[in-house]
Amino acid sequence: MNGTDLPDCEICVADPEASTYRIYNSIVIGILVPVVGVLGIVGNALSAAVYSLPAMKSSVNMYLFALAISDIVVVITGIFLYFLLSIECAGPFVTMIYGLGASYVFPVSHIAQTSSVYLVVCAAIDCFVSTVGPVSIRKHMCTVQNARRAVIAIAIFSVVYNLPHWFEIEVVDCYEAQWNMTLVMLTQTALRLNELYITVYYIYMYTAVLTVGPLALLIILNSTIIIKTVCTKKDSDSREGEVQYILCSSLTDSLYSLN
Structure with a gap:
């Protein structure tokens, strides 16, 4: 009990067994x-x-330009979601920023990831048509x-496609005893807990739209x-095909890394 009607935040609960994990997580x-x-x-x-x-x-x-922009969003949202979560114990300000921002950053990160996947697919189709x-x-x-x-x-x-992610988590008030103040924390909604x-x-x-489907198409x-x-006999065409193959292979690697 914390003397209020609010749930406990339990942001930095001491757990001796988790000390090794916390060190690893911090690094x-x-x-x-x-x-x-x-x-x-920067890249x-x-x-x-x-x-x-x-x-x-x-x-x-054009696809590669859009892919670079989309990947920047993926990286920025990833830093926000994972880095801020790892330093939540730093103080109430960080906790509030993460709690208030994550509910928006989380779906945006999925939107950017989906965009990156299909930009890779479209770029691969483009170089495929250019070659074959x-x-x-x-x-x-x-x-x-x-x-x-x-x-x-x-x-x-x-x-x-990612509209449901906006309704998976919600922000609720909570009480943090170590700072003796009311903060916010994220909780899963009924939608996110629904097994179906x-x-x-x-x-x-997810398997069909973002992993197996796009990857199978690229293969x-x-x-x-x-x-x-391999079959072409014209040197110029062969060199062009090799360039396109290298590009498509790189795009396949990019898609694999996204998933």
Whole structure:
């Protein structure tokens, strides 16, 4: 009992058995995650700057530009969710910032992740068509205008698909004894605790929409490009195919890292 009608926050409950984990958590999440995250932000920002140059204007570079921006959001939200959580014991200010912000940052992180996945897929399809497709199809499909439309469609789809995440957690007031003050904490809603919802949305839909489905498509695209590259007899076409294969392989690796 804390003398109030509020639940206990229990932010920094002492647990001797968890001391090793706290040290590990402080090193990995408290130090390495921000450092690697900042490097990721800088790297993606530089990539976005390069892909936005007039000389780099192309359909695939439009996807890669949007992917760099999306990945920046993924990194920033990841730092917020994991780094701030690891230092919640630092003081009530950090606890309040995390508690009030995480309910918004959490769904935004999923929106950015979904966008990144399908930007990778669209970029792979673009380089696939550029390598394997007839010239007439390339001219109609692989355009900056079509790429821009696809990016907008991906953004809309990502927002709609991740709407349920906005209703999975809620912010409630709680009492923290060590600071003798009222703070906020996150709790799961009835939706997030619903077994049917978890089974359908988190297992079946996540597997089909964000992991196995996109990855299987990229494997098919890569396999086709490999066959085309190996079978072609023209040196110029072969070099072009090799370049496209390297790009698609890199995109496949990017998708794997996102999941």
